[in-house]
Amino acid sequence: MKDLIFLFSTTLMYSTPLIFTALGGVLSEKTGIINIGLEGMMTMGAFIASLAALKSGNPWIGLIAGGIGGLTLAILHALASIKYKANQVVSGMAINFLGSGIAIFMCRLFFEGTSMTPPLELDKKIPAFFGQYATVYLAFFLTALVWFVLTKTVLGLRMVSAGEHPKSTDAAGLNVSIYRSIGVLASGFLAGLGGASLSIAIVSNFRPTLISGQGFIAIAALIFGKWRPVQTALACLFFGLSQALVIFLGGRENIQISSQLLSILPYVLTIIVLVGFMGKTTAPSALGE
């Protein structure tokens, strides 16, 4: 029982940053804009959150600041891909280089040349309730919220139609650019929260290797989840579970599996699932145009 609880809570913990970020990805891609820059936005969010939490002494200010950090990069991505009709993949890659570059650059300026922020005191981190950080609950709340917005509200339906049929949306007198901008900006904010949930909750500081690929895993999760918020969150939980399994099994004396081989498991499973059960992908039809 104790083991199960451990596994369960570790899963939740590792899924959270992915859920925030992947939900952001859903919002952007549903409106038709590929966002491969999530990784950079997460890195930026993680640093800004850590910085703001340190300076203000309030983790909530840190969390919001992290979101805004991601948002600033999203403004660039929106400008390029919506206003200047950029190749969205290229612009997203630029965001990745900019995100990690700016975050570490600023870190060195603020913290005497080091690429790590000093650790937050325990009581200055995001508080935990019932053994889970508040960000975990927030992630699930946001999953429901994104689902609700995209399927039940006028705003969400318009965002989706901007991603599916931009021409007819335009013909219906709606401004496609505005709905797409909302999607991209929201994705930046959420990816920023995702980064923050790492740097000021799961661990207590920012460092260059903190994000290392999680933004890309979030993209994988959203394709896995077929661009639907709830399925995407489940895909994130799957990745979280496999990470938790690595830690869980790695810590046992009686099970002799190389932790390196174990770490491969989630990625192999993902490929198997994609090959075997995925069927035809259902990307928004105007994605990337």
Added chain:
Amino acid sequence: MKKFLLSLMCVISGLLFGALILKLSGIPAFEAYNIMWNGAFSKPNYIAYIIIRSTPLILTGLSVAFAFRTGLFNIGSEGQFIMGALTAAYFGFIFHFNPWIQIPLVLGISVMVSSLYGGLAGFMKARFGVHEVISTIMLNWIALYFSNYMVMLEGFHKANTETSEFIQPSTSITFLENWKNSDAGTEWFSHHEFLSEFFRPPVNAGIFIAIIAVLFVWIILTKTSFGFKLKAVGQSLEAARYAGINVNKKMTQSMMIAGGLSGLAGATHVMGVSKNVAILAAHEGYGFDGIAVSLIGSNSPFGAAIAGFFLGALKYSGQKIQSALEAPSEVISIMIGAIIFFIAIPIVFEKLINNFHKLWEKK
């Protein structure tokens, strides 16, 4: 030519943006660039280091560019690099042939393994419709952990370290490796200052392999019907299929070649510079930098060569402002990001050129 001008404008704008960032952070920008320039070209050993740095970047850039031409986004260059490096380190250690057999053999196996690894992503896309972006992201991590597993394997692992055993001397492609430090070598180099400095870093045959690869890709893309078909698939999948091209096969083949090129980058890196592979905590970024190289070089083979050299120089000289000015060397990443960002929005620069033209005509 127009593409080259556009890339050049983006590069210049990116460098200016970097200067602006430095200026805003209270770091003398002009001095920083001066230090970078001198730190890159003022001594023969600096140039040697840049060549060494550029070699893998040219090859991974070529790999990404090749896949791009077939309409595939090879984020998997990173993993293919690791597979190439690991294979070279492993067989370079266990084989004991003379160099004339050993080197081509180890290179060949490394390219084969990484090309199969890259081809896997192409095959999964062609056969099962799995998007190559997601499959290659997965394959990158699989390669990383697999490599870490292999490094720790009994018989390959170097005791009390985080690395594998060194490759046999017969696998090395470093120039004058032993002679450099022999009595005769020291004696000879003491009379040839320029060459002595140039050969101090591990200068190796990798750059020649990279140049051959550039020519190879250029010939495939421009001189063969195979390359023509690949480009047709990249430009319009449906049109290519209608024209009777086996689109699925072409995707797999394209990714195989791309994988082989990235693997070559890893193999030459091991055989020329590092001589072994180490446990990796995170990706080293050769593949991701390859994406930058490909984009800056507008996805052409010669473009990748120039851009690879440029990025190598930038990355090498960027370290020097950290020690001299205490300026964060990450400004280099910001510059690269800015350059790619400008490349993403060609409309802005085309407008600029047009306006300039109009102004010119009015005069």
